[in-house]
Amino acid sequence: MGPTIKDVAKEAGVSITTVSRVLNQYSDVNPKTRTKVLKVVEQLGYQPNSVARSLVMKRTQTVGLVVSDLSRSRNGHHFMFDVLCGINDRVQELGYDLVLFSTSTTAQKKTPYMDFVRQRRVDGVLMMGIRLDDPYTHEVVEASVPSVLIDVPLVSDTCSYVTTDNVAGATMAIQHLVELGHRRIGFVNGHAQAAVSKERLQGYRMALEEAGIAYDPELVYYGNFEQQDGATGVAELMEKFEDLSAVFFASDLMALGGIKYLQSLQLRVPERMSIVGYDDIELAAMMQPMLTTVRQTRYEMGQSAAETLIRMLEQNEKGRGIVLPPELVVRETTSKHGVNLSHI
Amino acid sequence: MGPTIKDVAKEAGVSITTVSRVLNQYSDVNPKTRTKVLKVVEQLGYQPNSVARSLVMKRTQTVGLVVSDLSRSRNGHHFMFDVLCGINDRVQELGYDLVLFSTSTTAQKKTPYMDFVRQRRVDGVLMMGIRLDDPYTHEVVEASVPSVLIDVPLVSDTCSYVTTDNVAGATMAIQHLVELGHRRIGFVNGHAQAAVSKERLQGYRMALEEAGIAYDPELVYYGNFEQQDGATGVAELMEKFEDLSAVFFASDLMALGGIKYLQSLQLRVPERMSIVGYDDIELAAMMQPMLTTVRQTRYEMGQSAAETLIRMLEQNEKGRGIVLPPELVVRETTSKHGVNLSHI
């Protein structure tokens, strides 16, 4: 392997203590000695061994990103990749390494969270794609190792979260629909064990009631964020409600599925049915017609999560919640209720 | 922190050596002692410190995945995520950790590759998204640390690669088009510094010549795999060749851009212009019309890369090339030349 601190010390004619001092920016080192050491470091191409350092410092400068079901999540795909990028960039900028873990791999599934953290020796953990009823969830919040949850609003002294305001996001979507004159608005939600689903449902409900429209649980369908669920969802809602004129989907992918289904029935969007999605994935602007949706700033969520975690690590900050604002992006899948129906 | 091997030893009334022995599956341990130790390990919730182990073993059981420009690659997105999943799953199954690095972050860019590997102490490296003219490329191949390149066909004793057969992929695409009667076939390629671009060009050229069609460099446009390049590409090619009836794109995203451009001109696909893409991203089957394309098994590429690297690490295998077969997926964007033109 490469040269060690010992080699540098010998070559520079000083003790390893001194080398360590200059490497760690200690001030009490004779300028001459310092430059001497630095020169040797340079010419030997010395790289401190981070493993050895970690052992004595009891810090690895590494954070773990645990994703539930990374590969199986054909749905989360678009969402996760961007968050991952944000995390990765920020973590790196702040001088940490990022280790990836997916809990999908069968064996890992039951390993208690803490065992895994302690074994891997990460300084902190970021989690995404986790469900409220996941066994990890509780463990993470209670753990002594700092963590940041993405889209799971739970806080403790050692646990923060980053999310977008899902209540507001859903509210915006519904208000938009209400303003267009829609009264019978369906909601194809995500599965009930996702925190975001609960929040979006709340927003849906609040916006409706605020508009003087009674909330009807029958208008809510629970899917799993995937395309197919969108189709099944609208189909079911349309069967129950003949006057359904708009549907709000908890993911763009489901919205896409819904639209495809409608189109297969020769029902036009938005003339016959207005559609609002959630996420604003790349695909949303590529579809025909282009999807009206609620945008989440995924990359920023990742960045923010990384920052928050590292602040907890270095500034000893306590856990807290960070809520980013969503944004309604009006495109082509929503229109006034009742208009243009004659053309069909 | 948690208990150490010392605590276990004391509690079990043996030396730490013995504890170490049972933990590492040594056979020469009295069954009674073994169970005793195991019991203590259990009740103390002892987790071996991997950092300490790494220090003495000189192996971290960690591999690095370096991605050039992870976040900036709006294009690679679809491709990379799947490969990443494959890598992650396989690496984990084989008992390693995966550390993510993106070279985009400005500062990192010029750090010599080896410095970074040595500093991070990874046992091996996987690379993707790297260009032939990237300064890293050469370093990686020469490095003593084992590595596997994805889609860059370079081999050395310590460096393998995994790719799909791009020559064959392009050949299949062109043969398909030729069989449909097309003679003037354009090619919107990726940038020239991507290994895959060179190979696909070769396949394009070979298939053409085999069909008795002269290769004309003017029919090849070089883009950057992104959607916009597709539009620009077809536009330029159509201007040069009035009888252009088919275009082969080096990425689905570019194909999409091209199709959108054609549609904006009221030119129908495939009646007026047949289109073949490359990658078979999720989007390909969602488009209208659905895209005919060359599928790459991205997840499998990732798995294979991970496996190959770890075999080099553990079995001391030498570098080698692994070429996976692509597959032509015929959908709706290709049709017989000249047919249906009357309908337009």
Place this chain on the structure above:
DNA sequence: CTGTTAGCGCCTTCAG
């Protein structure tokens, strides 16, 4: 079968 003894490469008091 088991304990003793050396380190792995680095940081950190504590004396000069």
Place this chain on the structure above:
DNA sequence: CTGAAGGCGCTAACAG
């Protein structure tokens, strides 16, 4: 300002 000494938690000969 600098060096000597001890130790982080674990593995690996080498003796019993």
